[in-house]
Amino acid sequence: MINNAAVFQLPAMSRVPFEQIPVDEWDNLMAVNLRGVFLCCRAVVPHMKAQGGGKIVNISSGTVFHGSPQSAHYVTSKAGVIGFTRSVARELGDYNINVNVNAIAPGLTLSLDEISEDRLEASRVRMQARALKQAQVPEDLVGTAVFPCSSDSDFMTGQTLVVDGGAQKH
Numbered sequence: 001m002i003n004n005a006a007v008f009q010l011p012a013m014s015r016v017p018f019e020q021i022p023v024d025e026w027d028n029l030m031a032v033n034l035r036g037v038f039l040c041c042r043a044v045v046p047h048m049k050a051q052g053g054g055k056i057v058n059i060s061s062g063t064v065f066h067g068s069p070q071s072a073h074y075v076t077s078k079a080g081v082i083g084f085t086r087s088v089a090r091e092l093g094d095y096n097i098n099v100n101v102n103a104i105a106p107g108l109t110l111s112l113d114e115i116s117e118d119r120l121e122a123s124r125v126r127m128q129a130r131a132l133k134q135a136q137v138p139e140d141l142v143g144t145a146v147f148p149c150s151s152d153s154d155f156m157t158g159q160t161l162v163v164d165g166g167a168q169k170h
Contacts, residue, residue, distance in 0.1 A: 001041075001044045002059070002145060003037045003040050003057070003059060003081075005033075006078075007032045008074060012025075013029060013074060017070060018072035018073075021072065021073050025073065029073045030073070030076075030080075034077045034080040034081060037058050037084060038084060041088060044056070045088075048099045049097060052098070053097050054100075055100050055102075055153070056085075057103070057104060057149060058081050058084070058085045058102070058103045059081070060078045060082050060103045060104065060105040060160060062106060062107040062108075062162055062163075062164040062167065064078050064082060064105060065162070065168050078105075081103060082105070085103040085160065086158045088101045089101040089157040093158075100156060102148040102153070102160070102161065103159070104141065104145060104148075104163060105161070105162045106136065106141055106164065107163065107164025110137055111137070111138055127165075129167050132166055134165065141163055144163045
């Protein structure tokens with residue numbers, strides 16, 4: 001199972017200082033970006049236990065590692081995904097079955113629904129901070145999403161794979 005649903009786009013997510021984020025908007029982002037991951041995992045894990053294994057990949061965000069001004073609700077929800085991933089991986093490991101729980105933290109990824117001048121400018125700025133000076137597109141994440149779903153990752157759990165063109169310095 002790959003948990004990829006998230007709120008990030010305008011107008012559902014405003015880009016304002018944290019003290020100006022409406023409480024209902026904060027709650028909506030937590031409900032989709034974090035509670036959604038929790039509920040999907042809770043729904044699939046009993047089936048994985050019954051069959052003796054499974055793979056879960058939760059999509060986080062590279063913004064967790066450096067923060068992002070005027071996006072505190074988004075960054076917080078995605079940081080929660082990483083913490084949840086690590087905790088659930090530890091819990092499921094106690095069953096001695098092969099249920100692996102990992103996360104992917106992509107950098108800013110351009111998709112067709114967000115090709116606005118603002119998004120393109122944000123992408124240009126981010127590209128300059130990367131080792132690979134190019135825009136990140138959804139296709140750049142395919143291999144990373146396939147790997148934790150394959151048997152090649154059977155001894156990997158609770159990990160976060162950062163795919164951001166070399167922007168993170170941790």
